[in-house]
Amino acid sequence: MKSTILPLALIALGLPFAALAQESYQVAKTEVTDWKSVFGTVEAKDTIAARARLGGTLVDLVVAEGVQVQSGQVLGQIVDEKIAFQLNAIDAQLEALNAQLSNANTELTRGEELLKRGVTTTQRLDQLRTQVDVVTGQIEAQKAQRRVVEQQAAEGQVLAPISGRVLSVPVAKGAVVMMGEPVATVGGGGFFLTLAVPERHAGALHEGDTITIETPKGDKQGTLAKVYPTIENGRVVADVEVAELDSSFVNARVLVRLPMASREAVEVPAALVRQHSGLDFVLVEENGTRVERAVIPGGHRVVDGTDMVEILTGLQGGETVVSHEH
Known part of the structure; x- marks a missing residue:
């Protein structure tokens, strides 16, 4: 737990808040997340040719x-010049069949007149009717074939x-x-980031995890939407959804920080660490006595607006660290 005391004298002097050092801090082990920086690729959700x-x-x-x-x-x-020749050939066949149909209808009418006079037979009249039906069917078949060719021409679009x-x-x-x-090739359906992470980190990827994306306008948050079960070339592929993702350039690479693992760490406010003679020191209060202790600092992170630094060696937790200015 942190205890921050703002000296009234400094406030009275009108010093900025950044000049107010934290007086003491009770060291405790906290859980921190290790992050791995990888590059993600901006891709369209649907890419169809x-x-x-x-x-x-x-x-x-x-x-x-x-x-x-x-x-x-x-x-x-797209134009296929053969289609025009096919249409001309079909039209010529239709003309010939229409002429045959006209002649067949004429023969059928004549046969019906002759049958009334008893000059011809019913069998002959049936033959004439069949001939008309055959030619009519051939015409319909050619019209259907023409529609097929017309559809082929339309598919040129x-x-x-x-x-x-x-x-x-x-x-x-x-x-x-x-x-x-x-x-x-058309890309649509929105855009997302695709990641390829070494397979040794596969167990650390979970759908729904919060992902940090570094952009020129600052960090943004994304969500690990899908982890694919197939490992390709020793890498796990995952998709990250990001609100208002900059999709000006598809396949652009974006730096992404992934949460790999959680561990216990000792952290203190960076303002309580002083450097001199090439070493880093913190002032530890023990039984009313203040002792300067050498430490090895690690990475920084901001917690509730305070710059915290991890102490790799030198502190174990439970100590009281005080400011060198007090």
């Missing part, structure tokens, strides 16, 4: 890297698979692309 659904020539490309797109938005146009930002465009206008080849 906008692929060509048709092989042909990319005649139009309307996006570039960094552009925001909406799901279903047209990114480019390259559509954005999700809403997000275009991350890469590996092809250029005028390029010949194959069916299934990526024309652009």
Whole structure:
């Protein structure tokens, strides 16, 4: 427990608060967390390629890297010149079949008149009706085939698979692309940090842990959202969710501090440690006597606004450390 006394005389002199040294501190062992600094990579939650659904020539490309797109938005146009020839061939077949149907209908009408006169037979009339049905079916089949080819032509449009930002465009206008080849890659669904931590630290990673992220604007807090069960190349992969993560550059590396383990440590306010002759000392009060004791300080951390320094050797806990100024 800390005991802070603010001398009234210093306050009366109007000295700033930083000049007020803590008079004494009861040393006790506290639990501290060891942190490991690693680099995280900014990645999109969903990264999907906008692929060509048709092989042909990319005649139009309307996006570039960094552009925001909406799901279903047209990114480019692919043209396969063979489709136009297929449509012309189908149209020619339809014309021929329509002519056959017209002739078959004429023959059927003539056959019905002849049957009324008793000149022809019912069997012959049935043959004429079947011929009309066959040609009609052939026409419907060609129309269905034309719709298939028209759908193939419509699939020449390259559509954005999700809403997000275009991350890469590996092809250029005028390029010949194959069916299934990526024309652009879109990242969406938000952004997060991906970490790759050595597998010896796998047991220290727990979903829900608070993660500290260092940014140019100061430290931010994140949450360890997912730890993947598969170890890749001797490393554990984990995802960290960060509110308002700067996603200006995807795959940018960000310094992250991970909690690795907890241990007991002896800490004192850094203001109670004095250095002289190349050594660090604290003033320990024992039975009314003050004795200067050499210590080896470790890392610093801020606790409730106070700069605390870990004492690696020299103190064990239970001592009373006082200020050298009193």
